Amino acid sequence: MRGACPHDCPDTCALRITVRDGVAVKVQGDPEHPPTHGALCTKVSRYAERTYHPERVLHPLRRIGPKRAGEAPRFERIGWDEALGEIAGRLGAIAARDPEAILPYSYAGTMGLLQGESMDRRFFHRLGASLLDRTICASAGAAALTATYGGKVGMHLEAFAHSRLILIWGSHSIASNLHFWTFAQAAKRAGAKLVCIDPRRTETADKCHQHLALRPGTDGALALGLMHELVVNGWIDEAYVAAHVQAGPRGWAALRERALAWPPERVADECGLTADEVRGLARDYATLAPAAIRLNYGMQRARGGGNAVRLIALLPCLIGAWRDPAGGMLLSASGWFPRDGVALQRPQLLGARRPRTLNMSTIGDDLLRDGGEPLPDGSRFGPRIEAIVVYNSNPVAVAPESAKVVRGFERADLFTVVLEHFMTDTADLADIVLPATTQLEHLDVHTSYGHTYVLRNEPAIAPLGEALPNTEIFRRLARRMGFDDADFADDDEALARQAFGGAVDAAALASAGWLKLPLPDAPFAHGGFPTADGRVIVDAPQHGVPDYLPNHESPRSTPALAARFPLAMISPPARHFLNSSFVNVRSLRAIEGRPLLEIHPDDAAPRGIADGQRVRVFNDRGEHHCHAAVSTRARPGVVVGLGIWWRKLGEDGTNVNQLTHQQLTDLGRAPCFYDCLVEVSTAPAPAEGLRPAEALG
Ligand SMILES: Nc1nc2c(c(=O)[nH]1)N[C@H]1C(S)=C(S)[C@@H](COP(=O)(O)OP(=O)(O)OC[C@H]3O[C@@H](n4cnc5c(=O)[nH]c(N)nc54)[C@H](O)[C@@H]3O)O[C@H]1N2
Ligand SMILES: Nc1nc2c(c(=O)[nH]1)N[C@H]1C(S)=C(S)[C@@H](COP(=O)(O)OP(=O)(O)OC[C@H]3O[C@@H](n4cnc5c(=O)[nH]c(N)nc54)[C@H](O)[C@@H]3O)O[C@H]1N2
């Protein structure tokens, strides 16, 4: 059977699933799909192990007993009819008072357009529930790309094979963008130079020709420094800039002035690099053509992440890199896809209502707010959140400042419904858990943010137990609530046809499994950016000319705080987990071992920390216990807490998000996971009653 990987990853692989007697026995990469190239990552090659996991939730469950994180929760099995009846009753009663007291909470547990953003949205629109701003991952970069190019567009993945210089900027490609790495390797074999820009010396950095270990959140300063060098050395492609970049005093001229204030010495001092590294990078960028940038989301999880993306996105325009298919940049390709959000999500079901929008990244604060509470911006909160319906996400593990998120989900007066495959940290705190199907059990269609193919996923096996697709759960819930609108009658095949309007031949997609979008090879060789006038924007409405913004928390921007918490912590994904997914797959957890904090020997020694020792990582928001990996993978002054462990599988019932904060980025209202100060000390032995992670099932 033909499938598509559902996970939140730029690669969106095409799958081939072998089914024997109704059982999926093998999940492999499609050898014919160019980005997938027949290879899967270690995680998804274990997808069948995840689907048939003995701990799959296969029946609706209702909580019995109190909500207390860290304690084994008690649930009883109930039937679908009873579960839907209870949910409809509770949501109906709240909606009769104020539907905005109900909040949907979802992210990209599946990236499928059907199981991720179709019937669910119709249901909540019809209900008039609060809207959710889905900011937890990519919205700073997305807003920045849109403010610069007019949309989320970039190079074709395959073109990187022909680049002569590739800057891998804020990306651990081998871990989180493996199928890009294949093309980067091809370029390397053909003589290209690969440079990795990342505070951590990742396995990707090991395999590049050069690694620039800058301080977290200083990418904007580095980009300004590169611009400085391009200007003073006469490396600007004046013709391309004149034709395709915003003109006038607020255009490139204004940014050029700003860049001239950033000579290599100043940049080096801010970024923790040497001036020669900055000069050398600029020279390579200007002289090794075609030059490509694979920018990724790791560098936008800091206060100035949006401005940094805007600055970096301007670089290829300044040297005219877009003239060549193998030049330019890629952060996200998702804007190329012709998806029909209105047809899928039916915002017209809102009628005249305009519900408030809550930011998923501040769920910790918002669950604890009272109705009408005054907010920092002078407005008022609206109704207290009385019910939350969580699907495709595990907020208790992944949202920042977990202590508050946990307290919110522990509220006895909060009605929580979780649609899940497993008893995650979030499902443990639910009132009702509903069993959802996995990608092997349902239909879906997919776009990608790292390549330019649409894909279709056929159900390969029948749903396990009583599991149902998200679409069907919301369809049944709508019926139960008495919503008789035609919008709830569409089956999944109908949704799949609506997803792309007429822009994709649904029959051709169904028979081929994937189709490449018809796009030019060098999309901006002659300009034509998707902005109002086709030119790249420098001075964006509301945001002005981009600039470097230092972190919310860093030794330089907040020295008083840094006196108490001197180490910057970043928490990028562990290679064998996918955010918090797969943490419960035994074979993958065995590879990752236990929650680790990488710390440089120069930071470990004065704290008396030895490799493998239990450590306590702490700041004013909380503390998290894990084990030290004393290693030069971490640069001095920066520690790395690899994520995202399930809290209950961690050392002390917490994970790295115990330490992160809820402040937001400059653009896109996104979280600042990698903009965080901590201190580290040796930790006492585990508390009585808490078992180390390895002992748990
Ligand atoms: N194996 C695996 N693959 C994944 C995921 C996973 O959890 N596991 N997650 C998926 C998801 S949801 C996403 S969004 C993507 C994420 O993948 P990416 O977009 O690549 O982002 P991150 O993994 O967050 O960070 C990438 C690198 O940025 C570095 N970094 C941290 N701070 C900075 C900084 O200030 N500047 C610079 N230049 N670099 C910095 C980190 O050390 C890390 O090595 O990957 C997807 N793929
Ligand atoms: N400290 C720190 N925190 C981070 C990050 C970081 O780098 N550091 N990364 C952030 C990023 S980039 C992201 S994207 C978020 C990710 O956060 P989430 O979007 O919450 O992603 P996951 O943790 O993978 O959880 C997804 C859940 O959806 C479930 N699921 C999958 N498919 C389906 C389905 O078809 N139906 C239903 N009902 N459920 C399904 C899975 O079982 C899983 O439990 O985390 C963010 N949090």
Ligand SMILES: [Mo]
């Ligand atoms: Mo993400």
